[in-house]
Amino acid sequence: MLMGVGMGTVFLVLLLIIFLSGLLVRALNRWAPEAEAPAVVKKAAEIPAKTIAAITAAIHKASNGKAQIVKIEKK
Numbered sequence: 001m002l003m004g005v006g007m008g009t010v011f012l013v014l015l016l017i018i019f020l021s022g023l024l025v026r027a028l029n030r031w032a033p034e035a036e037a038p039a040v041v042k043k044a045a046e047i048p049a050k051t052i053a054a055i056t057a058a059i060h061k062a063s064n065g066k067a068q069i070v071k072i073e074k075k
Contacts, residue, residue, distance in 0.1 A: 047074055 052072060059067050 047072060 055072060056069055059069055
């Protein structure tokens with residue numbers, strides 16, 4: 001009997017936490033929406049020709065000429 005009361009109490013408390021956290025999320029979204037950050041456009045950085053040649057040579061040698069480079073991006 002006591003175990004049933006304890007499990008019921010825990011169940012009710014967990015339901016209360018779920019309900020209150022949902023209310024909190026809705027309240028925060030209504031009264032304090034996230035500020036949108038302005039879009040930042042980055043200019044693509046150019047990779048020096050010597051670097052591209054070194055990468056191409058390394059991949060060619062490592063793959064015995066079987067690999068093909070499609071795109072090189074600098075991050």
